[in-house]
Amino acid sequence: MNVTMLWHHSTETTHPNGNKGVKKDYSYAFMTITDTESLPLQYFYRSANTSTHLLFYNNTFSPKTIINVPENEGLFYIEYSYDNESIKQNLMNAEIEKNPKGIDFINFSEVKRWEDPEGNLSHITGCCVIKGANFSLDDLNISLRTPYSSIGVTDYNLTINNVSAGSCINPVLIPFMVVVGLLLSTLFIIIKKIGG
Secondary structure, eight states: OEEEEEEEEEEEEEOTTSOEEEEEEEEEEEEEOOOSSOOOOOOOOOOTTOOEEEEEEEOSSOOEEEEEOOOOTTOSEEEEEETTEEEEEEEEEEEEEEOTTSOEEEEEEEEEEEEOOSSSEEEETTEEEEESSOOOGGGEEEEEEOSSOEEEOOOEEEEEEEOOGGGTSOTTHHHHHHHHHHHHHHHHHHHHHHHO
16 A cells, blocks of 8 residues: 655745744655555445245135345345244354454355244244234334445235135035045045955
8 A cells, every 4th residue: 555645844934024924844655565464354244125925825725925125145144023922044164263463354155044043933044934814014123234234125025826725626526536535435445455
C-alpha cells in the first residue's frame, strides 16, 4: 500500500504595506507499507432479500405446509417458529482457531442437520414441514442466522394447493376395484381347494 502525506508549515509575515499575512510552506512525504499477512476471507450473506417459498397442501388426508428457504448457503442456521413450537436447521459449525502468529480466526464447516422437535413441526430434506389444516402466516416466524447477525424473513411466496378427497380416488373406479377384488379372492379359494 502506498501512502502520500501532505502537510504545511505556516509562518506569520508582514507585507511592505503593513498588513499581516500567512506564508505556507508545503511538504510531501511518500511511504510504502507492506504486510506479510494475507487478508482473511471475507464473509458475506447476499441472499437476505430472497423470497421464502411456502407450499400449503390443503387436503383432508394430510394437510401440511412445506417451507423452503432458497439460497441458504452462508447461513449458520435457520430457526422456524410456528404456534409456540420451533425447529432449527443447522447449516454450519464454527470453531475458533489460531494461526501460527497467534491471531484468532473462525473456521466454518458445513453440517446440514436438523434438531428434531416433538409436535407439528418436522422436516423433509432441506424443507421445514408444518402439519395441520389451519395454517396462518401470522403465526409463522423464520429467523436466518449468520455468524454475525440475525435476519427476520418478511418476504413470503405462498402457494395454496387445494386437493379435494374426491380427486384422490375416482368414484367411477370403485365398482371396478370391487369386481377385481372378488375375482382375485375367488381365484385364491379355488387354488387353495385344489392344492389341498
